[in-house]
Amino acid sequence: MSAAGEKVVAAAPAQAAEFEAVPVGKRCRRILSMDEEAMNRAIHTDFGLDPMTFLPDMDVLDNGMFDRVLDAVEAYDPGAVTAADVRRVLDADVVEPADFGVLVAPAAAPFLEEMAERARAExxxxxxxxxxxxxxxxxxxxxxxxxxxxxxxxxxxxxxxxxxxxxxxxxxxxxxxxxxxxxxxxxxxxxxxxxxxxxxxxxxxxxxxxxxxxxxxxxxxxxxxxxxxxxxxxxxxxxxxxxxxxxxxxxxxxxxxxxxxxxxxxxxxxxxxxxxxxxxxxxxxxxxxxxxxxxxxxxxxxxxxxxxxxxxxxxxxxxxxxxxxxxxxxxxxxxxxxxxxxxxxxxxxxxxxxxxxxxxxxxxxxxxxxxxxxxxxxxxxxxxxxxxxxxxxxxxxxxxxxxxxxxxxxxxxxxxxxxxxxxxxxxx
Amino acid sequence: MADIKAQTSANAALAADTWTLGGKEFSSRFILGSGKFRLDVVKAAVEDAGAQIVTLAVRRANTNQEDSILDSIPEGVTLLPNTSGARTAEEAVRIARLARELGCGDFVKVEVIRDARYLLPDNAETVRATDMLASEGFTVLPYMYPDLNVARDLVSAGAAAVMPLGAPIGSNRGLVTRDFIRILIEEIDLPVIVDAGIGRPSQACEAMEMGAAAVMANTAVATAGNIPLMARAFGDAVRAGRAGFLAGPGRVLDGMGEASSPLTGFLEEEAR
The missing domain is CATH 3.20.20.70 (Aldolase class I)
Structure with missing residues (x-):
């Protein structure tokens, strides 16, 4: 992870080498300043913006939530979920965040009626x-x-x-x-x-x-x-x-x-x-x-x-x-x-x-x-x-x-x- | 005959057992919530439970809908509008004023909730809201987490009763906070109304036996298979629990039976 304040360069073609950016979490950056004309050109050009780089006029929260969610999704393997996993999750009173993926996996499909019953009760x-x-x-x-x-x-x-x-x-x-x-x-x-x-x-x-x-x-x-x-x-x-x-x-x-x-x-x-x-x-x-x-x-x-x-x-x-x-x-x-x-x-x-x-x-x-x-x-x-x-x-x-x-x-x-x-x- | 005399005295005890809120006298000690009902069964539920007070969410009554919740509540029933949706004392005050404008009277159940998951009340904001509303002439019934110091603050703020939760709203888990509600019943001179979490008639009965002034339920009745029957069961359970409290329960022994004076039997009667 880059240290706070370290300068990096935006990766998209329209921005490359043009504007300095600082890191935001693991995946994102924020361009510090950019003149309006260049910004509008980038906005209205196909692939003109880097999808992970905030523009200077955008609020940035930088609280780690984006990385946290994307990390969890990257680690998710629906095919690895078993019927026993589904049984365990459905038998628990509270579904933990780590277990949500179990309920939307292919292995949970045969439990759909039971899921619907529990959903209706809630x-x-x-x-x-x-x-x-x-x-x-x-x-x-x-x-x-x-x-x-x-x-x-x-x-x-x-x-x-x-x-x-x-x-x-x-x-x-x-x-x-x-x-x-x-x-x-x-x-x-x-x-x-x-x-x-x-x-x-x-x-x-x-x-x-x-x-x-x-x-x-x-x-x-x-x-x-x-x-x-x-x-x-x-x-x-x-x-x-x-x-x-x-x-x-x-x-x-x-x-x-x-x-x-x-x-x-x-x-x-x-x-x-x-x-x-x-x-x-x-x-x-x-x-x-x-x-x-x-x-x-x-x-x-x-x-x-x-x-x-x-x-x-x-x-x-x-x-x-x-x-x-x-x-x-x-x-x-x-x-x-x-x-x-x-x-x-x-x-x-x-x-x-x-x-x-x-x-x-x-x-x-x-x-x-x-x-x-x-x-x-x-x-x-x-x-x-x-x-x-x-x-x-x-x-x-x-x-x-x-x-x-x-x-x-x-x-x-x-x-x-x-x-x-x-x-x-x-x-x- | 002794039996008839005893029965007459029991009936008289129950008939004399009324309670008062905001200058109104009530004989029923079961308060029904209306939030989760189909409108066509609200009336039946109120009548079968014998409820004289029905709560309703102001936000739900805030409608131009022809068949609104207000129309489904039988006449003669005292409305207890609640401030659900309020996250601060100021918001609760605004909602209470709206209740007045909607013709819901001067009773208000204060709910200030900043927690969407368990709907636990914010005690500090609730005390503030109670203070503001009492000074505007409302009969204020605050929904609260059973904390003795807060209950005392609510008394000072001008509450007409306190409404501690038995368990989180809608959880049907029963008297999870039993021991703390018992402390409120002992220490607070206002009516203590157990609100939220009561899932079964037996739990309502237990709360009444402990000395609660009344019990409120909504989800437990609204989600029953046979709503009017469950409403009646709650009404009966509350009456039974109240009668048990009034009768003064006999002692319950922890272990085996006990001799009449195991420790002091050695004393001999002294000559005068």
Whole structure:
């Protein structure tokens, strides 16, 4: 390990020999200073950024968590897990972090029914029969990143749009009229077109109409999260996509998102900025899903240890086809494997919220809600301006499977013995 | 007949056994939580348990939903809104004020929790919140970790009762903190209400036998196979435990039987 303050040189082509950087932990670096023009050139060039090097304007926490999670994932060998290991872990009262990998290994697949039983018992103990609803509102689909699997990526020829204030109000009102009380505001990741001021204003407008406002936008610095918290948002979702560094670098070609550890530390920065809770997720199917599930579980676990007051949540997306995006040749994740991962999250962190995406089928979501999930979206549209069918619609980020309205979802959930809850939150 | 006379006296003892909180008199000593229920069974559970006080999370009541939790609680029941979601005393105060605005009355159960995993209460913030809310005229029932010094501070801060946990919320582990709750019952003059962790009717009964003023449960009832039946079992267990306490339990001997005066039998009656 390099001594603190030792100078190293950034490795990426656009930065090589140009900018001095200091080490951050075992794997990362931070560029000390860089003129704005050079930084913008690097951001907007394919492979222009080094995935492990923070830019000078990025907050750096440097607390070892990134290395700790990646070390554990590197040491993980799912094939080495035996049925006896699974038995031992399922017989224990508490699942240790070192044992999470056992629950998502192939050897645990034959135990899926037993895992589901235990997950359901924990779900009922912590959340009763309550099921919460929310709807995402896509504010803008401009994006500076080039992520090869995503419909919003900057090279895809989709229709771009950003709601103005009047359109935002119309969309919020249309959603509120359906009875929703929780909203998740999303943007593509373009901090210029959708700057913090723009998002903060949308949060204010949303907070006037909804009891509960979450955001899923580009990773930001602590001060920006504090600003958005002040504007009325108090829950932050950031998908890490994959925790495999080499895969991450291949899939995220351009834009600030390419810098993996900055994304990794987003949840902690959000909590430091005063947010009540944070959500974590790999996009399963981008890389080895067992490794990604383990990394995500450990990431959430270590954050919960460092911020014991924080509300922790998992999202469980699988890769789905999107217009303008290339589907990578990652291994397909089956429904049974997805359920195994979701049950493992519940057994490992029984108190955590779990959200199941509308990418999944109605049949899958209805059943998973009774076993382990605590929150589902309803009345979902992933395009821009679609709740009011405004003229200048932007294209969708991905294809959804479950397009049921809120009323239909409530009825279905009651049919499964669950109690629909529109809000379980007071913003304080 | 002696039997009938004895029975009449037992009934009279139970009928006279009421307790008071915030100027309201209650005969039931079972408090039901409503957090984990399906709304259509809350009413049945309240009625079967004979509960006169029902807690509800303000955050859950903070809704425009047509069939809200508030509508499912039978009339005549005293609401005990809780401040769950608060992480500081100031947040608890804001949530309590919201409860008042929502029409939940002046009772408030203070929950200040900075721990998402075990939901253990923050005693120091709880004392601060109790002080602030009592001065605003609330009837304050603080949820606390059973610590005698903190309980005394809560008394000084103006609490109407103290609510020590039996075990972590939702754990159904029973009276894990038994010995410390016993100390509170001995030392604190306010009602001691055992809250959280009670998993079975027998555990509720034991808490009442020890002299607790009341017992609260939620998860144990809400997650039962037959909710109304479990609600009734808890109601009965609390009544039985209370009756046992009032009756004054006979001594329980540690070992074998004992002679009537093994040590002092040598004394001879002195001549007057």
């Amino acid at each position: 779900r009922v103990r912590w959340f009763g029969t309550n099921i919460q609803f929310f709807t995402p509102l896509y504010l803008a689909n401009y994006c500076e990143n080039r992520c090869v699997y995503c419909g919003f990526n900057c090279e895809s020829g989709i229709h771009r749009a950003r709601l103005n204030e009047e359109q935002t109000i119309a969309e919020l009102d249309a959603i509120a009229a359906t009875g929703q009380e929780e909203i998740l505001l999303l943007t593509g990741e373009d901090p210029v077109t959708s700057d913090v001021d723009y998002i903060a204003r949308a949060c204010e407008l949303a907070a006037e109409r909804f009891k509960n406002v979450g955001i899923e936008v580009y990773p930001a610095n602590v001060a920006d999260y504090a600003r958005l918290r002040e504007a009325g948002a108090d829950f932050v979702t950031v998908f890490q996509e994959t925790y495999d560094p080499s895969r991450y670098a291949k899939l995220h070609v351009r834009g600030r998102k390419r810098i993996m550890p900055y994304r990794f530390e987003a949840q902690e920065r959000a909590l430091k900025g005063g947010m009540r809770g944070v959500a974590f997720a790999p996009l399963l199917g981008l890389s080895e899903f067992r490794h990604d599930a383990l990394a995500c579980a450990l990431h959430a676990y270590y954050v919960s240890r460092a911020y014991p007051h924080a509300e922790i949540s998992f999202s469980c997306p699988r890769l789905r086809p999107a217009p303008g995006a290339v589907t990578p040749n990652g291994p397909h994740v089956t429904e049974a494997q997805l359920l195994q991962v979701i049950c493992a999250y519940r057994i490992f962190m029984p108190f955590a919220g779990i959200t199941v995406s509308s990418r999944e089928s109605a049949r899958f979501r209805d059943h998973v809600a009774t076993i382990t999930a605590t929150k589902v979206s309803a009345g979902v549209s992933t395009g821009i301006g679609e709740h009011t069918h405004q003229e200048e619609e932007g294209d969708d980020q991905f294809e959804i499977d479950d397009s049921r309205t809120l009323a239909q979802m409530c009825k279905a959930m009651r049919g499964m013995g669950l109690e629909p809850v529109m809000n379980d939150h007071v913003l304080v």
